Amino acid sequence: MSNQPFWKITPLEAMSPTQWESLCDGCGKCCLGMVDDPQKPDALKHTSVACRLLDPHECRCSSYEDRHRFVPDCVRLTPTKIKTLSWLPSTCAYRLLSEGKDLPSWHPLVTGNSESVHNAGMSVRGRTVSEREVQQNGGDFTAYIADWPT
Secondary structure (H helix, E strand, C coil): CCCCCCCCCCCHHHHCCCHHHHHHCCCCCHEEEEEEECCCCCEEEEEEECCEECCCCCEEEEHHHHHHCCCCCCCCHHHHHHCCCCCCCCCCCCHHHHHCCCCCCHHHHCCCCCCCHHCCCCCCCCCCEEHHHHHHHCCCHHHHHHHCCC
């Protein structure tokens, strides 16, 4: 039996559902709206507009199991898809592990503390505007382009 943590010895494709789900650090960055990048064709820019299902304090989906019913285009991450999703933040555990890198020191699996992602300033907590609010004010997501999620 290895003393290594599971994410160092288990390929993404072989992880159990519990292991897979635990990789999410709860940053909420993948729940931000995106818009076309005006400077780069075929590229996207993150905004500070949070999905209507994102709990802004917990930085997790408020209806995770049922999210596709409310947000049909919500992307379900899989080991195969990870490599094709260039918009995933560089700090995303799924992306890091698929690139052969380790989890950052602030990741909750490393620290044993779910607040460590927030304490390190790596989450969207306190930095978002609600999707509903933006839609009520005309729906212009481009006014909320942010460079901090990546």
